[in-house]
Amino acid sequence: MASSQKHAEWLSLITINGAFLSLPVLQRVFPQGLEAHDVEKSRRLRLAFEEWQLNNESRRPDAAIHRAFCDFILKDTLELSSKILFSGAEIPQTIRENSAFAPDYVVAKPNETPRLLVKFLPLGQSLEKPFAADETQKAVVPAFAMQELLNHSGVRLGLISNGARWMLIHSKSGETAGFVTWETELFLEEKITLQAFRSLLNQHQFFGVAENNTLESLIDESKNYQQELTEQLGSQVR
Secondary structure, eight states: OOHHHHHHHHHHTSEEESOOOOHHHHHHHOTTOSOOOOHHHHHHHHHHHHHHHHHHHSSSOOHHHHHHHHHHIIIIISOOOTTTEEOGGGSOHHHHTOGGGOOSEEEOOTTSOOOEEEEEOOTTOOSSSOOSSOGGGTTOOHHHHHHHHHHHHTOOEEEEEOSSEEEEEEOOTTSOOEEEEEEHHHHHHOHHHHHHHHHHHSHHHHHSSOGGGSHHHHHHHHHHHHHHHHHHHHHHHO
16 A cells, blocks of 8 residues: 555544644655554553553542553653653643643653643543533633643643543644544554554654654644645636
C-alpha cells in the first residue's frame, strides 16, 4: 500500500474537528509511512488496557489504576521520559495559576518553552461535556478548557484523556483550534492508529527533528496548503 493510502487510512479512523495535517505534508515528513509497528509495546498496551477495563467494570473502580494506565500511555507507549515530563510545582507558575484546569504534566526541556500540556480526566468523564461530579467545575468542558489554557499560556498543543479517548488540541490565539481524537480500544484493533499516535507524539518528534518538522510546524504548513488550495479553486471558479 502506498504511503499516501496509509496516511489516508489512519486519518479516516480518528475524529478530526477543525484543521489538522494534510496528506501532502504527511507524505513530505513520513514518505515511507509511519514508524514501524512495535509488537512488544502493543502487547504491553493490551495487558494494561485489559487491567484498566476490569477496574472500570468493578463495583468500586480504583482511581489509582485509572491514573496508572494514563501514565503508562505517556511513559511507555509514547516514550516520554521523566527528563521532559514536569508535574506539580515543577510546572511554570504562569500555567499552574489556572487552577480550574491545571495540567498534570508539561512536556518540555528544562528552562525551555513547554511543547505540550497534558491533563488526565476522572474515569467516565466526557472530553466534550461539562464535569459531572464537581460543582465547582460544572460549567467547565475539558476540551474547551484546554483550548483556553493553551491560548492563555502561549503553548500550542494540549492532550486530554479519560483513558478511553485521547484528544489532541492545537490552538493558537486568533486562529481556529483543532480537536483530534484517538480511541484507545482502536489502538489494539487498528494498529495503524497506534502507529500514528506514537509517530506524532513521541519524544523524538518533539525534540529530535528540525523545526520545520515539529508537529506545530506541520499543522501550520497544512493550514497554509489548504488556504492556497482554496484560493486556487476560487480563482478557477471565477
